[in-house]
Amino acid sequence: MGILVDENTKVIVQGITGREGSFHTKLMLEYRTKVVAGVTPGKGGTTVYGVPVYDTVQDAVKEHPDANTSIIFVPAKTAADAVFEAIDAGLKTVVVITEHIPIHDAMAFVNYAKEKGVTVIGPNCPGIITPGKTKVGIMPASVFSPGPVGIMSRSGTLTYEVSYFLTKAGLGQSTVIGVGGDPITGLTFPEVVQLFEKDPQTKVMVMVGEIGGDAEERVAMMVKEGKIKKPIVAFVAGRTAPEGKRMGHAGAIIMFGTGTYKDKVATMKSAGIRVAITPYEIPKLVKEALEEA
Amino acid sequence: MKLFEYEAKDIIRKYGVETPKGVVVKEGDDVKKAIQDAGLVPPLAVKAQVLVAGRGKAGGIKLVNSVDEAVTVSQQLFKTPIKGIKPSILLIEQAIKHDVELYAGIVLDRSERKPLVLVSKYGGMDLEEVAKEHPEAIIKYYVDPYKGLKSYEARSLGKQLGLSGRQLSSFESFLQALYNAFMDYDAELAESNPLALLPDKVLPLDLRIIIDDNSLFRHSEYAVTEKERLGELTEREIAAREKDLAYVELDGDVGVIGNGAGLTMTTMDLVYEFGMRPANFLDVGGGAEAEHIKDAVEFVMSDPKVKKVFINIFGGITRADEVARGIVMALEELGNKAKPLVVRLTGTNEEQGRDILKKVGITPYSDPLEALQALKNL
Numbered sequence: 128m129g130i131l132v133d134e135n136t137k138v139i140v141q142g143i144t145g146r147e148g149s150f151h152t153k154l155m156l157e158y159r160t161k162v163v164a165g166v167t168p169g170k171g172g173t174t175v176y177g178v179p180v181y182d183t184v185q186d187a188v189k190e191h192p193d194a195n196t197s198i199i200f201v202p203a204k205t206a207a208d209a210v211f212e213a214i215d216a217g218l219k220t221v222v223v224i225t226e227h228i229p230i231h232d233a234m235a236f237v238n239y240a241k242e243k244g245v246t247v248i249g250p251n252c253p254g255i256i257t258p259g260k261t262k263v264g265i266m267p268a269s270v271f272s273p274g275p276v277g278i279m280s281r282s283g284t285l286t287y288e289v290s291y292f293l294t295k296a297g298l299g300q301s302t303v304i305g306v307g308g309d310p311i312t313g314l315t316f317p318e319v320v321q322l323f324e325k326d327p328q329t330k331v332m333v334m335v336g337e338i339g340g341d342a343e344e345r346v347a348m349m350v351k352e353g354k355i356k357k358p359i360v361a362f363v364a365g366r367t368a369p370e371g372k373r374m375g376h377a378g379a380i381i382m383f384g385t386g387t388y389k390d391k392v393a394t395m396k397s398a399g400i401r402v403a404i405t406p407y408e409i410p411k412l413v414k415e416a417l418e419e420a
Numbered sequence: 421m422k423l424f425e426y427e428a429k430d431i432i433r434k435y436g437v438e439t440p441k442g443v444v445v446k447e448g449d450d451v452k453k454a455i456q457d458a459g460l461v462p463p464l465a466v467k468a469q470v471l472v473a474g475r476g477k478a479g480g481i482k483l484v485n486s487v488d489e490a491v492t493v494s495q496q497l498f499k500t501p502i503k504g505i506k507p508s509i510l511l512i513e514q515a516i517k518h519d520v521e522l523y524a525g526i527v528l529d530r531s532e533r534k535p536l537v538l539v540s541k542y543g544g545m546d547l548e549e550v551a552k553e554h555p556e557a558i559i560k561y562y563v564d565p566y567k568g569l570k571s572y573e574a575r576s577l578g579k580q581l582g583l584s585g586r587q588l589s590s591f592e593s594f595l596q597a598l599y600n601a602f603m604d605y606d607a608e609l610a611e612s613n614p615l616a617l618l619p620d621k622v623l624p625l626d627l628r629i630i631i632d633d634n635s636l637f638r639h640s641e642y643a644v645t646e647k648e649r650l651g652e653l654t655e656r657e658i659a660a661r662e663k664d665l666a667y668v669e670l671d672g673d674v675g676v677i678g679n680g681a682g683l684t685m686t687t688m689d690l691v692y693e694f695g696m697r698p699a700n701f702l703d704v705g706g707g708a709e710a711e712h713i714k715d716a717v718e719f720v721m722s723d724p725k726v727k728k729v730f731i732n733i734f735g736g737i738t739r740a741d742e743v744a745r746g747i748v749m750a751l752e753e754l755g756n757k758a759k760p761l762v763v764r765l766t767g768t769n770e771e772q773g774r775d776i777l778k779k780v781g782i783t784p785y786s787d788p789l790e791a792l793q794a795l796k797n798l
Contacts, residue, residue, distance in 0.1 A: 147707055226706060230634060234565055238533060238534070238566065265737040283682070284679050285680060285682035288734050311533050337681070337682055342531070367698070368701075405690060
């Protein structure tokens with residue numbers, strides 16, 4: 128099981144001929160992800176690692192009607208256009224890797240996707256992996272292994288770090304999803320916890336958050352209200368970040384005094400969520416949660 | 421990117437909104453002539469154009485009763501740091517007599533992913549304070565970004581503030597203009613506080629607009645004045661921007677470089693945890709090439725307050741061999757100006773990366789906690 132992607136996921140890579148697009152197509156193919164087509168305007172008719180390239184997503188879908196997921200490596204200025212294209216072509220899940228997309232562009236396509244019933248992951252995210260089955264993203268495959276832990280994160284590299292130490296401790300993952308570091312993203316933690324709650328493989332969830340926004344607090348509220356019953360282990364990056372400064376991620380900023388580390392941790396603890404002080408405590412807390420569950 | 425008040429007012433006037441009559445003066449300008457040419461008649465408000473919060477309370481706004489007084493006060497303001505920032509531009513405006521101050525603002529709501537309009541009859545004070553003292557007095561309204569803010573919606577918000585007649589229709593036009601400016605200028609925030617309530621209209625006494633940094637390619641007219649925007653950024657932060665580095669200056673002595681905002685922030689937190697203090701946050705981002713890493717290492721090592729440097733890389737889209745090449749390039753370039761360094765390197769192309777570093781005598785760690793201990797022992 129796992130959520131959103133599995134061995135039947137058929138992927139189209141938008142921006143497949145670029146440096147990152149082609150490199151990660153190769154790595155996804157090595158992970159046995161079913162990459163059925165690529166899209167780069169003007170490069171139709173060529174191939175990348177044996178994957179046929181088309182000028183439009185529509186062309187790609189015509190030739191590969193079983194395609195259901197897109198991963199986008201298109202540069203920020205034109206990325207929004209690529210997302211609309213994927214939605215209009217009828218794909219059901221769109222993973223947006225691109226960083227630095229204008230926030231109003233993201234607002235537009237996230238709302239459009241919602242209306243059309245399409246799931247957007249990202250932007251500014253590492254993608255999603257269901258270990259042992261498929262990887263639609265840019266994460267280094269070696270740190271993951273199949274198992275009962277569902278991971279959601281606002282950060283790419285920190286996800287790899289956490290997964291690496293969980294795997295090392297013998298704690299594999301159901302699905303690992305990077306929701307993205309921007310202020311406006313498609314999927315957010317409150318939606319992901321509902322998906323993990325319903326997934327039979329997931330026994331415990333790990334939420335890797337950071338300062339800014341209120342996604343972690345909203346999850347805490349859902350736990351309090353009894354909507355989420357599976358145990359959650361959380362970590363929040365940015366304990367020592369100064370207020371009002373943007374810490375790399377556009378979304379990692381404490382504004383108007385909200386989204387602080389202290390508030391997040393206090394709210395989560397009051398809901399019974401286990402909070403790790405460093406990412407390296409997570410495996411221990413996950414073990415405890417599994418034993419209780 | 422925060423805009424200056426006068427820039428925000430220039431924008432809102434394009435949408436047909438009246439603002440107090442005023443003139444912009446720079447240091448060295450003939451203030452008296454500027455006031456007379458603009459046809460301003462005292463009393464006047466002399467307002468320092470700085471981007472720090474709480475400008476009024478910090479002495480950045482002065483009311484004067486004559487042109488001569490305006491000249492004297494202007495000269496003083498140019499010399500007076502407001503929360504550490506000396507203004508280089510002043511806005512001199514007609515002072516507006518009014519009794520009631522409103523608040524009107526628009527932000528992007530992260531949870532609903534929609535523009536959120538906030539209005540309140542408690543203007544002139546910090547919205548945070550209002551939220552604490554009179555939470556019921558902040559009226560919130562989500563806008564469907566596809567439909568936009570319609571006049572009936574703006575009018576209804578005005579009615580909830582108790583407005584009627586000409587005040588109501590003026591408020592309605594103002595709020596729609598603010599919304600349209602918010603959308604057209606890719607703003608994260610557009611607000612007027614205070615928005616003065618006059619017998620027949622509303623008038624924005626102050627106006628703030630923050631443009632989303634990722635959208636600046638669409639608003640390049642504001643990107644060129646970066647240097648004048650001190651107060652938002654330190655000198656080193658401005659220099660870092662010019663080199664395209666995601667850098668935040670802090671006050672410790674350990675240079676911190678990481679890849680990915682979350683990991684870099686966590687690295688910073690861990691440096692504290694081990695009893696040291698970070699001198700900065702520098703995220704080399706995803707997919708950094710050797711050249712970018714070289715710039716980052718050189719930039720951090722050139723900071724006089726930095727005594728040692730910690731580089732924490734977990735390769736995903738970033739390749740460990742590119743990182744290693746960049747580090748070696750920087751160390752060669754810096755020569756004896758290089759500072760002590762601990763590297764933690766793992767992930768994509770890890771083996772190649774380790775080999776490159778070992779050739780110049782650096783043994784990278786793969787365990788972050790061991791690396792931090794080594795950093796502490798340096």
